[in-house]
Amino acid sequence: MTNYWPWWLGSLALAAITVSFWLLLRKPLGVSGSWASIVGWREARAVARSEAPFRVNAAAMGDALLAATLAEFGEQATLQSLTGSGAGIPSPARAVSPPARAPWTVHLTFLVALFVGGLAAAVISGNLSLHLTLGPVYTKLFGAGWHSWLLLMLGGTLVGFGTQMAGGCSSGHGLSGCSRLVPASLLATAMFFGTAVAVSFLIQVLVK
Amino acid sequence: MKRPSKTVQHVIYGLMGVALGFSLSRIGFANFGEVHHMFVFSDLRLLFTFAGAVGLTMAGFRIFAGGQHIPSKHFHPGTIPGSVLFGTGWALTGACPAVAIVQLGQGQLAAVFTLLGILFGVWSYRQVHSQYFHWDRGACE
Numbered sequence: 392m393t394n395y396w397p398w399w400l401g402s403l404a405l406a407a408i409t410v411s412f413w414l415l416l417r418k419p420l421g422v423s424g425s426w427a428s429i430v431g432w433r434e435a436r437a438v439a440r441s442e443a444p445f446r447v448n449a450a451a452m453g454d455a456l457l458a459a460t461l462a463e464f465g466e467q468a469t470l471q472s473l474t475g476s477g478a479g480i481p482s483p484a485r486a487v488s489p490p491a492r493a494p495w496t497v498h499l500t501f502l503v504a505l506f507v508g509g510l511a512a513a514v515i516s517g518n519l520s521l522h523l524t525l526g527p528v529y530t531k532l533f534g535a536g537w538h539s540w541l542l543l544m545l546g547g548t549l550v551g552f553g554t555q556m557a558g559g560c561s562s563g564h565g566l567s568g569c570s571r572l573v574p575a576s577l578l579a580t581a582m583f584f585g586t587a588v589a590v591s592f593l594i595q596v597l598v599k
Numbered sequence: 600m601k602r603p604s605k606t607v608q609h610v611i612y613g614l615m616g617v618a619l620g621f622s623l624s625r626i627g628f629a630n631f632g633e634v635h636h637m638f639v640f641s642d643l644r645l646l647f648t649f650a651g652a653v654g655l656t657m658a659g660f661r662i663f664a665g666g667q668h669i670p671s672k673h674f675h676p677g678t679i680p681g682s683v684l685f686g687t688g689w690a691l692t693g694a695c696p697a698v699a700i701v702q703l704g705q706g707q708l709a710a711v712f713t714l715l716g717i718l719f720g721v722w723s724y725r726q727v728h729s730q731y732f733h734w735d736r737g738a739c740e
Contacts, residue, residue, distance in 0.1 A: 395633070398644050401626035402651025408619050409652070410659035415611050416603070419669055420619075422697040423721075430721045493608055501612040505697055508620020509629060509704025516625065521706045525693060528632030529709075540712040542691060547699065547716020548723070549688030554696055555724035556681025556732075558672050561695040562619075564682075565649070568672055570656035575674035579682045586686025591638035594690065 394516070409566045418493070421563030422505075423554035425498035432495040439494075532598050557583070620701045629701040631693035638690055675734035692716075 396404070412420040428435055445452065513519040524535050525543075533539045554560040557579050559568065564583075568576020603611065626648055627633035636642035660669070689695055692713045694702060699717055702710035 395627040395630075395644070396622075396625050396648075398647035398651055401622065401645075401648035402655050404618075404622040404626070405648070405652035406655030406659050408615060408622065409656045410663055412615050413660070413669060414663055415615075416608070420615075422695070426696050426717065426721050427725070430718065431725055493612070494605060497605070497608045497612050500609045501616040502700055504613045504616025505620035505623075505700040506704040508617040508622075509624045509701035510620075510706075511617065511704075512621045512624035512701075513705040519706050521708060523708050525631040525702065525707050525709050528635055529693070532635070540709060543709055543712040544716040544719075546688045546691030547694070547713035547718075548720040549684045549716075550692060550694060550696060550699070550713070551688075551717035551720020551722075552724045553681045553683070553685030553688055553720070555721050555728070556677040557679075557685055558675065558677065558681070560685065560697075561689075562697060564672065566652060566656055567669075569653045570660060571669060571671065572657075573671040575672050575678055578674065579672075579678050582679055582682035583686035583689065586683045587690040588638050588640075590687050590690035591635055595639060 405566060406570075409562075409570065413567075416493075419563065419567035421559055421567060422502075423560040423563055425501050426551065427555060428492065428495045428498045429502065435492070435495050532594055553583070619697060620704060623698055623701045624705055629694075629698045629705055629707075631702075634689075634693040634698075677732060677734060688716075688720075 395401075409420045412418070510519070524530050524539070529539070533542055550560075557564065559565075559576065559579060561580075561583075564576040564579040569580050623629050627645060628648075633642065633645055637645040640646075685695075692699065694710065694713050694717075696717060699710050699713040703714065
């Protein structure tokens with residue numbers, strides 16, 4: 392039997408990861424987003440390629456936009472809007488180029504690292520052994536063999552489809568969102584957790 | 600803040616992934632039995648872990664990221680149906696998108712089938728979204 396971490400240690404670890412992820416990368420932690428960019432790598436590559444010339448000429452485009460604005464609205468109005476916008480040197484090009492996303496290969500590194508983390512935990516705690524099932528509780532509920540694998544594939548499809556449709560999962564909505572009391576994330580978390588509770592009770596009733 | 604270079608991003612995402620995978624495994628979130636017992640409330644440890652993590656993250660954001668604008672997800676017509684589908688899948692497989700990978704790392708080879716399902720699910724959602732749904736996903740900002 393494995394000795395899992397006490398709840399407070401687990402909370403501390405998850406919170407430290409969620410907060411430092413934001414502090415280091417300026418992106419909220421979210422694993423389903425990584426799946427999306429890996430599966431959509433072709434589209435990401437096409438977008439990056441079509442954007443490349445704009446990035447190279449960002450300064451030139453900024454100048455051109457500024458010139459066009461000057462020609463259209465006159466010097467007075469343009470300067471007013473530029474100085475009125477606040478601190479720093481105004482950059483019209485900033486409005487054109489969208490915020491850069493992490494390339495899909497970085498997301499792949501993230502998912503592979505999850506595998507390495509799970510492997511390291513199993514090795515260090517001395518629990519590494521190969522199984523064809525998900526453990527005794529799973530086998531008791533669903534049995535073993537090809538029909539249980541089929542069920543896992545069906546369940547996985549629901550996880551993949553559902554998290555994309557809901558725009559997040561237990562990390563993106565659950566940790567990053569709920570901790571900041573984002574309404575959509577609170578609702579999503581209540582819905583996926585509530586549904587999982589209902590389905591788990593249903594499974595228990597059906598198996599008995 | 601300037602964006603870190605691609606190599607630095609690989610390193611940071613890699614370290615974060617290892618830390619998250621290790622923690623999820625040591626917590627027991629990648630054990631189907633533990634997760635099932637959380638969902639039927641026969642063992643509240645994981646529930647406390649999650650609730651505690653949300654509370655501590657809230658405090659952490661206040662202390663270390665106060666005043667910073669962190670992008671939030673918006674409600675759209677897919678929020679509720681998507682969450683219901685995900686909840687059903689989570690109960691059946693014990694896996695969220697991160698955990699399925701961690702299960703495999705622990706040596707539970709059956710998670711390969713969950714992962715195949717997730718890949719197919721993510722792929723098929725991308726196909727139907729562009730054809731039938733018109734809301735902004737905002738999932739991968």
